[in-house]
Amino acid sequence: MEITKESAKLQLIGKELALHMLKILNNQYNRLEDESKKEKIQTELIPIYENLYIQFNEEIKKEDAVITEEEIKKIAKPIYKIIKENNLSEDNLLKEAIKRNELHGNSGAEIVKKMMVNQIKAIESKVESLVKDGTVLLKKELEYEEALKEEISAEEEDRLNIDLDTIKTGLDLITDRMAEMKTAKRKIENDLQKRWKYEIFGTLTKEELLKE
Known part of the structure; x- marks a missing residue:
């Protein structure tokens, strides 16, 4: 099945969201001195977005992947939930994704x-x-x-x-x-x-x- 415009958009947003959250958590981890809080970030929070990042790099990114509209909606639901819970903007994530592609190789x-x-x-x-x-x-x-x-x-x-x-x-x-x-x-x-x-x-x- 041909990858639709919606799935291509979701791929950009999903990967960018994962990287956005991972950067925030990585910065928090590096600033913290409390070992228990650092451990929580390392073992509980980071794996959530690592898995999200892997998903959008190893599954959706495959050109031969068969992605139905139903699957797109299923994947999209948790993505947009995270966006809402963290007061993020879909448009800003898309802009960041585009900027990432433009800077690729020189970032x-x-x-x-x-x-x-x-x-x-x-x-x-x-x-x-x-x-x-x-x-x-x-x-x-x-x-x-x-x-x-x-x-x-x-x-x-x-x-x-x-x-x-x-x-x-x-x-x-x-x-x-x-x-x-x-x-x-x-x-x-x-x-x-x-x-x-x-x-x-x-x-x-x-x-x-x-x-x-």
């Missing part, structure tokens, strides 16, 4: 996405450096442990044990730091995969983004 979304990609590269570089540092310490650890097996003076044994403790502390710090880097990288990769984390800036020019 704040591209800058944020590039920043996220660069953050991942920076993390990978840090991890590589940590691996090298860890390798050096592991070699020293093995050397000192082998040295302790030899017949050495009590004074030399004490010195080696002190050095070994320092090395082990260094290795523990590297392990902890690498775990932090892995978590940070996974989060950014997840944000990139979700897409909305950078697409919420798609209605801003690069200059406007820098002022935010």
Whole structure:
């Protein structure tokens, strides 16, 4: 079935509404200090609009999707309910959607996405450096442990044990730091995969983004 003018309009409004609400919630989350309130936004509110965003990007957007007028009305009902409950304007959402399309490829979304990609590269570089540092310490650890097996003076044994403790502390710090880097990288990769984390800036020019 050919996608009608009504379904095309709904696609624009639905996606823009999802991104509009996600941007508001994302800003609220970043400003809040209360962990319980942040958790509520993260686990209860954001998923609602993430699902809405996914729906309008993976289902309605498919050119071969069969969408009946009845299905359009069914999808439209919750959309317009959210618009009304949040005192939003359908016309403004359409204007934002049009602006997003006009700025595509040259908007704040591209800058944020590039920043996220660069953050991942920076993390990978840090991890590589940590691996090298860890390798050096592991070699020293093995050397000192082998040295302790030899017949050495009590004074030399004490010195080696002190050095070994320092090395082990260094290795523990590297392990902890690498775990932090892995978590940070996974989060950014997840944000990139979700897409909305950078697409919420798609209605801003690069200059406007820098002022935010």
